Amino acid sequence: MSARSSRTPSKSKKPPACDACKFKRVLCHPQPGGSPCPRCSEKGIVCKTTPIPRGRPRKHTSDAIPSEDPQPSSESSIFTLQPQIELSACPELSSDLVKHLVDSHFPLARFPILRGGDGLRKALASAAWQVDLLPPQLRVLVCCVCALSSSISFHESIIGPGLRPDSFQDRCFFPGSDLREYGARRAPVFHALHKRAYTLACEARITLEPSEPNAASCFILDVLERYRIHDMTSRPWAVAYVSHIRTLAASWEQGDLDRAVWGGFLMAEALMATSRRMPVLVTHNDQLLMTGVEPPSLEQLFKKLQAIHQVARKPGSVAFTAIRPFLFHVVRLARELYESITGVYARRQPLAEVAVVNFLASLSILQSIVALTFDSIPALDRDGEPAFPSFAVLPLALAGAEANMRASAFAMAFGFTSLVLALHQEMEYRATVGTGAVEDRWAQERVGVLRRQTHELASAAVGDVKRALQLLTSLPHLVQVPASIIEGWAQFLLAEADACGTVPSEHVDVFEMLQSALKLFGYSGDTTHSSGLIDRMEVYLAKHRNPANSSLAHLFPLDNSWTGMFPLDIGLGDPSLTYYDNFGTSLT
Numbered sequence: 001m002s003a004r005s006s007r008t009p010s011k012s013k014k015p016p017a018c019d020a021c022k023f024k025r026v027l028c029h030p031q032p033g034g035s036p037c038p039r040c041s042e043k044g045i046v047c048k049t050t051p052i053p054r055g056r057p058r059k060h061t062s063d064a065i066p067s068e069d070p071q072p073s074s075e076s077s078i079f080t081l082q083p084q085i086e087l088s089a090c091p092e093l094s095s096d097l098v099k100h101l102v103d104s105h106f107p108l109a110r111f112p113i114l115r116g117g118d119g120l121r122k123a124l125a126s127a128a129w130q131v132d133l134l135p136p137q138l139r140v141l142v143c144c145v146c147a148l149s150s151s152i153s154f155h156e157s158i159i160g161p162g163l164r165p166d167s168f169q170d171r172c173f174f175p176g177s178d179l180r181e182y183g184a185r186r187a188p189v190f191h192a193l194h195k196r197a198y199t200l201a202c203e204a205r206i207t208l209e210p211s212e213p214n215a216a217s218c219f220i221l222d223v224l225e226r227y228r229i230h231d232m233t234s235r236p237w238a239v240a241y242v243s244h245i246r247t248l249a250a251s252w253e254q255g256d257l258d259r260a261v262w263g264g265f266l267m268a269e270a271l272m273a274t275s276r277r278m279p280v281l282v283t284h285n286d287q288l289l290m291t292g293v294e295p296p297s298l299e300q301l302f303k304k305l306q307a308i309h310q311v312a313r314k315p316g317s318v319a320f321t322a323i324r325p326f327l328f329h330v331v332r333l334a335r336e337l338y339e340s341i342t343g344v345y346a347r348r349q350p351l352a353e354v355a356v357v358n359f360l361a362s363l364s365i366l367q368s369i370v371a372l373t374f375d376s377i378p379a380l381d382r383d384g385e386p387a388f389p390s391f392a393v394l395p396l397a398l399a400g401a402e403a404n405m406r407a408s409a410f411a412m413a414f415g416f417t418s419l420v421l422a423l424h425q426e427m428e429y430r431a432t433v434g435t436g437a438v439e440d441r442w443a444q445e446r447v448g449v450l451r452r453q454t455h456e457l458a459s460a461a462v463g464d465v466k467r468a469l470q471l472l473t474s475l476p477h478l479v480q481v482p483a484s485i486i487e488g489w490a491q492f493l494l495a496e497a498d499a500c501g502t503v504p505s506e507h508v509d510v511f512e513m514l515q516s517a518l519k520l521f522g523y524s525g526d527t528t529h530s531s532g533l534i535d536r537m538e539v540y541l542a543k544h545r546n547p548a549n550s551s552l553a554h555l556f557p558l559d560n561s562w563t564g565m566f567p568l569d570i571g572l573g574d575p576s577l578t579y580y581d582n583f584g585t586s587l588t
Helices: 002-007 019-024 038-043 095-105 118-126 136-149 180-204 212-228 236-249 256-275 284-291 298-311 317-342 353-375 401-433 441-471 475-480 483-500 505-521 528-541 551-555
Strands: none
Touching: 019 038, 019 118, 019 136, 095 118, 095 136, 118 136, 136 180, 136 212, 180 212, 212 236, 236 284, 256 284, 256 317, 256 401, 256 483, 284 317, 298 317, 298 353, 317 353, 317 401, 353 401, 353 441, 401 441, 401 483, 441 483, 441 505, 483 505, 483 528, 505 528
16 A cells, blocks of 8 residues: 555646736746746736745845946946945845835825735735845835835934934924925935845846836836936936836726826826926827827817806816816827927927927916816815815725815816926026027017017916915925926026015915925935025015915914825825826716
8 A cells, every 4th residue: 555655646736826926916827838827928928937935034144235336348227336325324124114114105106006005015914024035026126115215214224313203293294394304314225225226126127027016116216216316317217117018008907097097197207207308208109008098189178178167066077077188188298398399309400489389379278277177166265274184195996076176186287387387498498598690580589479478378377386286285295296396486486586686475475385395305305406496595585474474374284184195004105296196086
């Protein structure tokens, strides 16, 4: 019996699940001979299985990050390591610290692939929150999330010893507070964690294999680069994540909610590029693939909204009808602005006057749509009312109609004012470099007329900037807005004040909001480049300051828990745009 049983062949063990099925937490059917599993074959992605080490991780006697940069002689520029950073500043990613940083980032992550972060949480929980036990792609993603969350964390391992907030409800987070000290203290750790994520990403070659973890990691690395480099000239990580998204989107099944969320994401991406005068990576085909069919023209949309406004009984009818086509047109206009007016090739040519005229006409229609949207929602114009307290912390599925209306109105006002600012900056640049020879007098006069029209539109848009700021749950939300946009409007108002010798009374509130926003940016990182703006604005505000009339006193009262975007028990959005996290659910 024993001899026969010893000759009985043992049942073969089922191979482990592939990385993609493991990340999705679905049943995998490994195929013999190294063939891809059915799910990966259907989606057209690489079927790769990474062995996971079992047991305790090996103790390293030296730092996990190499002290010397490898020689990048034959590598692409994306794999060229950053300048050397003090490695001793990088904290050990213990299980408790990883959990703290991941909880700080989710569930309100801005990247649609990461919405909620449930898959990442389950993978970390199965590995006892030990980063070294994760597959390479997930390990890179967790390190990227930790690096990004270190820009908002108050943990002692991040900020260091000394005075620090006890929580995100700490009284140090009051409107108008100067938090730049915290940004300076966290900078060494932030950059060290960024370097760690960057190095692991280069080693894992995440730019070469389209997958959801890799796309999310590339997106976060692009955000981290914006923190590190104020004047970016290239965005290799952004090119990679957009390429991954195009590949992955072919197999996605998207409902109306996903299309609305992606519309907001694409607009945020386009406006970030526009604010830095960089190419818009989102193509027209990308918009159709991720947000749906071609919307009506701006003229047709405005007429439709006017008709709805006249008969609508629900306050949000205009906003919810307008938001998706509005976002689509903002991305289109951002792309046209770079290609025809502000781009490198366009700047080498005489100003395209027809393109500027058409762009101004489109901006005028956008402004009319924004005004109609605000007019259709009386609750948005009630003076003294604090911003909706749950806007930033409720999951999308639980957000109420008022939160969605506010988010839609903010997205529209933000998109319009960002395009106006970009065009105004370009017209001012053209004025400084001249338009050609002296004999082109008529061309100079025409350009002068266009410049004055652009300036008038920018002056009128200041009111929309104020309304957009008032719709935020708190001024710290501005950490999620590209700093270049806030700085751009601050420079515009400073130029107006310099010309008049004082701040116009109608601009004092916006002036104060923008200055406070620049200070609050300092909580997340080093804002040395904006210190001069803050000091110049303070000189003008000192002449107008009156605590009883301060716009910040009633916008974000201390009993409103306006730092609710940060609570660790339910999660926190990453420092990028989150306004679209709340619209698209109340379309009825």
